[in-house]
Amino acid sequence: MKTLKLNLEVKNGTSIVGIVFKLFKKGNNKPLIEETKEGSFSHEFTDLEGEYNLYIIGSNPMSENRKTTIKLEGEGFTYDQTSDANPTTRTGKSYFVTYSFKTN
Numbered sequence: 001m002k003t004l005k006l007n008l009e010v011k012n013g014t015s016i017v018g019i020v021f022k023l024f025k026k027g028n029n030k031p032l033i034e035e036t037k038e039g040s041f042s043h044e045f046t047d048l049e050g051e052y053n054l055y056i057i058g059s060n061p062m063s064e065n066r067k068t069t070i071k072l073e074g075e076g077f078t079y080d081q082t083s084d085a086n087p088t089t090r091t092g093k094s095y096f097v098t099y100s101f102k103t104n
Contacts, residue, residue, distance in 0.1 A: 013061025026051035
């Protein structure tokens with residue numbers, strides 16, 4: 001069983017509408033985890049084995065220099081070619097980031 005850590009850093013303010021992240025095991029349409037945050041956070045996913053999809057949906061602060069950086073950390077994971085870059089930085093008003101991965 002593997003552990004994966006999601007680190008999300010919001011710079012120059014807080015999210016306007018919040019940041020939602022959902023983790024799905026492949027083949028299931030009910031999330032294993034679903035949480036909403038307002039600003040920077042870290043979350044550890046434990047006991048992962050198999051294939052998963054992680055969706056992160058959020059908004060940046062209203063400031064001119066708004067920026068959100070999202071990074072996954074953990075060993076023993078292979079990311080699907082359709083996944084967003086890891087780490088990824090978003091500077092627009094809103095973002096939708098997806099990671100598809102499996103444990104090795």
